[in-house]
Amino acid sequence: MAAEHPDVVVVGSGAGGAMAAYVLTQAGHRVLMLEAGRDYDPKTETPMFQTSADAPLLGAGTPDKNFGYFDATVDGGWQVPGEPYTTAEGSEFLWWRSRMLGGRTNHWGRYSLRFSEHDFKGYSRDGLGADWPFDYEELAPWYDRTEALVGVCGANTGHPDMPDSSPGVLQPPPKARVPELLIAAAAQKLGIAAAPMHRAVLTRPLDDRAPCFWATPCGHGCSIGAAFQTTTSLLPLARKTGLLTIRTDAMVSAVDVDAHGKVTAVRYVNRKTGKTESVSGRAVVLAASACESARILLNSRNERFPNGVANSSGQVGRNLMDSTGAGLGAMIPALVGRPRYNEDGHTANHIFIPWWGHEQQAKGELDFPRGYHLEIGSGFDAPNAWTGAGVQGYGTALKRRVRETYGAGVYFALRGEMLPNRDCYMDIDDDVRDKWGIPVPRFHWRWAEHELNQVAHGLTTMKALIETMGGEAPALPSPEAAIRKGGEIIHEVGTTRMGTSRKDSVTDQWGKAWDLSNLYVTDGGVFASNPHKNCTLTLMTLAMRNADYLAGELTKGAA
Amino acid sequence: MSKQGRDRLPRITRRESLKWFGMVLAGNALTPYPADAAASVVVGDDHWPMLKLAPVTAPGYGQDPDLVAMTAGPWPRTLSAGELDIVRLVAGILVPREGDVPSAAELQVEDVVDEWVSAPYEAQQRDRVPIVSLLIWLDAESERRFDQRFVDATDAQRVAIIDDIAWLDAQEIYRRPAQAFDRLRSVIVAAFYCTPEGSADLGYLGGKAIAGDYPGPTAEALRHLAGVLASLGLEAWVDPAAG
Numbered sequence: 001m002a003a004e005h006p007d008v009v010v011v012g013s014g015a016g017g018a019m020a021a022y023v024l025t026q027a028g029h030r031v032l033m034l035e036a037g038r039d040y041d042p043k044t045e046t047p048m049f050q051t052s053a054d055a056p057l058l059g060a061g062t063p064d065k066n067f068g069y070f071d072a073t074v075d076g077g078w079q080v081p082g083e084p085y086t087t088a089e090g091s092e093f094l095w096w097r098s099r100m101l102g103g104r105t106n107h108w109g110r111y112s113l114r115f116s117e118h119d120f121k122g123y124s125r126d127g128l129g130a131d132w133p134f135d136y137e138e139l140a141p142w143y144d145r146t147e148a149l150v151g152v153c154g155a156n157t158g159h160p161d162m163p164d165s166s167p168g169v170l171q172p173p174p175k176a177r178v179p180e181l182l183i184a185a186a187a188q189k190l191g192i193a194a195a196p197m198h199r200a201v202l203t204r205p206l207d208d209r210a211p212c213f214w215a216t217p218c219g220h221g222c223s224i225g226a227a228f229q230t231t232t233s234l235l236p237l238a239r240k241t242g243l244l245t246i247r248t249d250a251m252v253s254a255v256d257v258d259a260h261g262k263v264t265a266v267r268y269v270n271r272k273t274g275k276t277e278s279v280s281g282r283a284v285v286l287a288a289s290a291c292e293s294a295r296i297l298l299n300s301r302n303e304r305f306p307n308g309v310a311n312s313s314g315q316v317g318r319n320l321m322d323s324t325g326a327g328l329g330a331m332i333p334a335l336v337g338r339p340r341y342n343e344d345g346h347t348a349n350h351i352f353i354p355w356w357g358h359e360q361q362a363k364g365e366l367d368f369p370r371g372y373h374l375e376i377g378s379g380f381d382a383p384n385a386w387t388g389a390g391v392q393g394y395g396t397a398l399k400r401r402v403r404e405t406y407g408a409g410v411y412f413a414l415r416g417e418m419l420p421n422r423d424c425y426m427d428i429d430d431d432v433r434d435k436w437g438i439p440v441p442r443f444h445w446r447w448a449e450h451e452l453n454q455v456a457h458g459l460t461t462m463k464a465l466i467e468t469m470g471g472e473a474p475a476l477p478s479p480e481a482a483i484r485k486g487g488e489i490i491h492e493v494g495t496t497r498m499g500t501s502r503k504d505s506v507t508d509q510w511g512k513a514w515d516l517s518n519l520y521v522t523d524g525g526v527f528a529s530n531p532h533k534n535c536t537l538t539l540m541t542l543a544m545r546n547a548d549y550l551a552g553e554l555t556k557g558a559a
Numbered sequence: 560m561s562k563q564g565r566d567r568l569p570r571i572t573r574r575e576s577l578k579w580f581g582m583v584l585a586g587n588a589l590t591p592y593p594a595d596a597a598a599s600v601v602v603g604d605d606h607w608p609m610l611k612l613a614p615v616t617a618p619g620y621g622q623d624p625d626l627v628a629m630t631a632g633p634w635p636r637t638l639s640a641g642e643l644d645i646v647r648l649v650a651g652i653l654v655p656r657e658g659d660v661p662s663a664a665e666l667q668v669e670d671v672v673d674e675w676v677s678a679p680y681e682a683q684q685r686d687r688v689p690i691v692s693l694l695i696w697l698d699a700e701s702e703r704r705f706d707q708r709f710v711d712a713t714d715a716q717r718v719a720i721i722d723d724i725a726w727l728d729a730q731e732i733y734r735r736p737a738q739a740f741d742r743l744r745s746v747i748v749a750a751f752y753c754t755p756e757g758s759a760d761l762g763y764l765g766g767k768a769i770a771g772d773y774p775g776p777t778a779e780a781l782r783h784l785a786g787v788l789a790s791l792g793l794e795a796w797v798d799p800a801a802g
Contacts, residue, residue, distance in 0.1 A: 038623075045627065046626070050626075051753065051758070051766065052753040053750075053754055054630045055630065056624075056630070056632035056633075056678075057674065057675060057678060057683065058671065058749055060682075062619060062620075062678075062680040062682070063680055064619045064620055064622050064680075074622065074623050075622045075623050081622070155799060157799045172772070172800070173800045175772075175773055175775030175801065178781075178783075181776075181795070185793040185795060186791075187796075188793070189792075189793055196799070203772065213769055214765075214768070214773045215765060215769065216766075338783050338787075339777065339779045340763075340780075341776055341777040342764040342765045343765065344765030346773070351798070382763060382765060382766055383749070383752040383761055384753065385753075386749065387752040387761070388745070389745050389749070391748070392727060392741070394653045395652065395655055396657060398653065398744075398748070402761065403761060406761055406762065468791070468793070469791065470790075
C-alpha cells in the first residue's frame with residue numbers, strides 16, 4: 001500500500017534515508033524507499049568469526065574489495081563497474097559507494113562524536129566558510145535522542161571539544177587497552193588530553209539488538225546488531241510499523257518538478273529490467289549521499305531549470321568537503337615483547353585524542369583555522385595479510401622478531417576539518433554516462449593552505465607523541481605528500497548545504513529545498529561545514545530532526 | 560655458502576645460464592613461452608631471469624562474492640608442481656618447525672602462494688613476476704653452486720642460498736633475488752600466522768566471544784605498562800570513564 005500511494009518517497013537507505021524513514025513511519029506516514037543497490041541481510045550475510053585464512057588472498061584488499069575481502073561493502077568501493085565518475089584536469093578525488101541496502105552504514109567506522117558549539121558557528125569565529133542556521137543548543141536534545149536510538153558507547157568527560165550527552169544516554173565505554181593507555185600518558189605529558197571514544201556500538205542490549213561480544217571486526221558488518229547499521233536497526237524498526245516499503249535495485253536518476261516548484265515524480269532505473277520507472281509522493285526526501293543527491297538535482301535540469309532543480313543559488317554541487325587525513329606510525333621499543341591478552345575490544349579505538357587547540361587558536365598561535373583529532377592504530381590485531389610484513393631474515397630468528405614486534409607498533413590517523421573553497425565542487429560531466437544512461441559527476445579538487453598547515457601541525461604532533469613514547473618517528477613527509485586525496489576519508493558533505501538565505505544555500509534549516517515546496521535532503525549534502533568529528537552521527541541527528549519537522553508538515557497537510 | 564665466499568666463485572657464463580633456464584622452463588608447462596623462450600631470457604651477472612609471463616586474464620571474485628562461503632579465490636592456479644616444491648622448501652626454511660609448532664611447509668602455505676601469484680589483481684600480478692623469477696633463479700643458483708637442482712640440494716646447501724638473499728641489503732649480485740625473496744617471504748609469513756597454529760604461536764588471544772563487559776588488560780599487562788611508563792618518565796593517565 002505504501003508503494004502505491006506513499007506519503008513520502010525516500011531515496012537511499014543509509015544513515016540519512018533510514019533515519020528519515022524511521023521517523024516518518026513512527027509518525028504514521030507511509031514511506032516508499034528507493035535503494036540503488038541490492039537487498040542485504042546482515043543476519044545471514046555477515047562473515048562474523050571467519051579469519052583471514054578463510055578468505056581469498058588472506059583477506060587482502062583488491063580492486064574488487066578495496067577495504068579487504070570481508071568488508072561489508074557490496075557492489076561498491078572506489079569504483080563501481082559501469083558507474084564511472086570523472087575528475088577535472090589536475091584534480092584527484094575518490095568517491096566511495098556501496099550499492100546495497102543500508103549503504104555505507106554496513107561498514108562505517110561508527111565513531112560518533114557530537115559537533116560542539118564551536119563547530120556550528122565557525123564563520124562567526126574566524127570569518128571562514130559558513131555558519132550553520134542553528135547553534136549547538138538547538139541540536140543537543142536531538143543528539144540525545146539519536147544517540148539513545150542508535151546506541152552509542154562513550155563517556156561524558158567535560159572535554160571542551162566534546163559536549164556531554166544527557167545523563168543515561170550513552171552506554172558504558174569499554175576499558176582502554178595498553179597501547180592506548182601509553183599514548184594517553186604521552187599525550188598528557190605534552191599537555192593534550194585523551195578521552196574515551198564515542199562509538200555506535202552497543203555495550204548494553206537495545207531493542208532486539210545484542211550488546212557487543214568483543215570479538216569480530218565491525219567493518220565486516222554485525223549479525224547480532226551490536227555495531228550500528230541501518231539494516232539491523234532503523235529499517236527493521238520502520239518495517240514493523242507496516243508503513244515502509246523498500247524497493248531495491250532502484251537507481252534514481254532525476255526528479256520531475258511542476259511549474260509551482262513541486263516535485264511530482266521521482267524517476268529511477270529498475271536495475272533488474274533496465275527500464276525507467278517513476279513514483280510520486282506528497283514529499284520527497286533525498287538521502288542518496290551528498291554527491292549522489294546533488295547529482296540527481298543537477299541531472300533534473302530542464303528548460304525551466306537549466307542549472308538543475310533546487311539550484312537558484314547556484315550552490316548545488318558546490319562547497320564539497322571531505323575530512324583531511326594523514327597518518328604516521330612507528331615501532332615503540334618499550335612495547336616490544338609485551339604480555340599478551342585479548343585486545344579485540346570493539347575492534348576500534350577505545351580512546352582517542354580530541355582536538356585540544358581552541359585556546360591556542362583564540363590566541364592566534366596556530367597558522368590554520370579549525371581543528372582535528374587523532375585516531376589510534378595499535379594492538380594485538382588478528383593475524384592478516386600484513387602480519388610479519390617488513391621483517392627480514394628467516395628461520396627461528398624471523399619468527400622471534402615477528403613475535404616480539406607483534407602489538408608494538410602504533411599509528412596515528414589525523415582526521416581534520418576542511419574549509420569549503422571555490423576549487424572543490426562537483427558538476428555533471430555531459431560527455432560521460434553510466435550504464436543506466438545517467439550523466440555522471442565530475443569532481444574538482446584542490447586542498448587549500450588551511451588544510452596543508454593543519455596537516456603539518458598534525459604530523460609534528462604525531463612525531464612528538466611517538467618520541468615521547470621512546471619511539472623513533474620516520475622522517476616527516478611534506479603536508480602535500482601526506483594529505484590523503486579528496487574523498488578518501490569518505491566524509492564528503494556540503495553539496496546541498498543548508499543556511500539562512502536562499503541566496504547562498506540550497507536548503508533551509510530543515511533540509512527543505514528553498515526552491516521546492518516538497519523536497520527535503522537528509523544526507524551529508526546539507527552540512528554547512530565539515531567539522532573534524534566524523535559526520536554520520538550529526539547526519540543522523542539532522543535527519544531525525546528534519547524528518548520530524550516533515551512529519552509535522554505532512555500531518556498539518558502543509559506538504 | 561657464506562656471503563664472503565661468493566666473490567671467489569667463478570663467473571657463470573651466459574651459455575651455461577641459458578642451458579639452465581632452458582631446463583627450468585621446459586618443466587614449466589604453465590608459462591606459455593614461445594619456442595625461443597630461452598633465448599628471450601636476459602641474463603646478467605646475477606643470472607636473474609627476465610620473464611615475460613602471459614598475463615593472468617581470469618576474472619576476480621567480483622564486488623559481490625559470497626563472504627560466508629567462499630574461502631579461496633576462484634581463479635585457476637598457475638604454479639607448476641616443480642615450482643610448488645620449491646615454494647614448500649623455502650617455506651620450511653623461512654618458518655621451520657619449533658617444538659610442537661609446525662613449519663609453514665607442513666601447513667601447506669604454498670597453496671596461498673599459488674593463489675596469490677595466480678590472482679588477476681594488479682598488486683598480486685606485480686608480485687608474480689619476481690616470485691616466479693625467484694623460483695627459477697633458486698634452481699639455477701643451486702645448479703651453479705652445487706650442480707644439482709634446489710629440490711635435490713641438501714638442507715644446508717639450500718639454507719646457504721637463502722642466507723645470501725634474506726636481507727634487503729644483500730650483496731649487489733643478490734639484490735634482485737633478495738627483493739623478490741622479500742615479497743615471497745611476506746606472503747609465506749603472513750599465510751603461516753593466519754593459520755590457527757601460526758595465530759597461536761603469535762599469541763593472538765582474540766576472536767572469542769565474551770559475555771559481559773570487555774575485561775581490558777590483564778594484571779600482568781598493566782604491571783608491564785607501569786614499568787614502561789616509569790622507564791619513560793610518564794605519569795599514568797586516569798581514564799575518566801573508569802570506576
